[in-house]
Amino acid sequence: MTDTATGAVPGLARRLAAFVYEGLLLFALAVLTGLVYSPLVDQRNAMVHRTGLIVSLACVFAVYFVYFWSRSGQTLPMRTWRFKLTRLDGAPLSPAHALLRHVLSYAWWVLPIAAASQMLHHGLGIGSVSLIVILALLGYALLALVLPGQQFLHDVLCKTMLVHHDPKKTAPQ
16 A cells, blocks of 8 residues: 555644634535425524524534545545544544544534533632533643644544654655
8 A cells, every 4th residue: 555654643734724724614614514404394593493503513524524534534624734533453433433523523623611500600700610511621632742742632532543644755756
């Protein structure tokens, strides 16, 4: 196979930059999903059919990630920043494995947001809650510096890893 990873772990700053780029693409995907969903359910108010839209977005995002991670191990931002996702043994991810990683990666966001919701419910101010959420997100990112292979927690749990990948260096000459 000519399309292999070099094995080096991309730095945290590069992974977070790709994360921001991925967020821009997901925003566009969310807008497109909303443009399709809203007329289908005759949504004229953002609060009507909101749960259905959230479920639709979750499904669209899952399909996006599972497709790319199980097909090539790379989304467009991962390709741009030259890294790919593999299992610890270097094998590509199956669709089931990619789906598991996608679901576990929500821990990055769901836990701080659930905590924030509870803090707001119990009267803690929005400024304090925002600071706590930002610190929790930053803490999750920084946790990668001490975890095996400097991988994110969801990668450790799924036995996957992000590795540097330069197709120019691995292509046959």
